[in-house]
Amino acid sequence: MTGSILNLIESYPCGKREYLIPILQAVQERQGYLSKEVITAIGRHLDLPASKIYGVATFYNQFRFKPLGKYHITICRGTACHVKGSGSVLNSLTRSLGIRPGDTTNDGLFSLEVVACIGACGLAPVMVVNDQFHAGISPESVESIIAAYRGLEPNGEPLAGAEG
Numbered sequence: 305m306t307g308s309i310l311n312l313i314e315s316y317p318c319g320k321r322e323y324l325i326p327i328l329q330a331v332q333e334r335q336g337y338l339s340k341e342v343i344t345a346i347g348r349h350l351d352l353p354a355s356k357i358y359g360v361a362t363f364y365n366q367f368r369f370k371p372l373g374k375y376h377i378t379i380c381r382g383t384a385c386h387v388k389g390s391g392s393v394l395n396s397l398t399r400s401l402g403i404r405p406g407d408t409t410n411d412g413l414f415s416l417e418v419v420a421c422i423g424a425c426g427l428a429p430v431m432v433v434n435d436q437f438h439a440g441i442s443p444e445s446v447e448s449i450i451a452a453y454r455g456l457e458p459n460g461e462p463l464a465g466a467e468g
């Protein structure tokens with residue numbers, strides 16, 4: 305944890321538990337996720353046990369406890385995408401990656417996030433990997449997409465559908 309994160313935490317009033325969510329939001333915005341050290345430092349500052357902070361933070365789906373993966377996957381669960389089967393696409397993604405939304409794979413390659421409408425309803429169901437949109441996805445096609453990203457890695461599986 306950097307000194308600037310500690311300064312950020314300490315810029316909130318000491319011992320005032322009502323600042324827990326604003327502090328968590330501010331730190332995540334700065335650092336991208338909430339590390340163990342950060343949780344401990346917030347606990348010290350607000351006089352709260354770490355277990356209580358984890359309990360609150362996991363209740364709100366917006367918080368992450370690991371850095372984003374190299375490939376950050378955002379899947380839309382808005383109405384248009386839902387109607388076109390984004391629920392089964394999400395199941396396929398969690399199965400292929402072995403993680404739940406809000407988590408990052410142990411190799412640091414993929415992280416998964418569920419969002420409401422991302423403004424591309426005509427492409428439903430849609431997911432975004434970093435800045436790349438994938439439209440009209442299905443449970444099967446996302447597996448190929450994941451395999452293709454793995455194939456970009458030096459020790460990854462070959463690109464799906466790639467020849468030679």
Ligand code: FES
Nearest residue numbers: 380382385421424
């Ligand atoms: S509902 Fe998915 S992009 Fe709008």
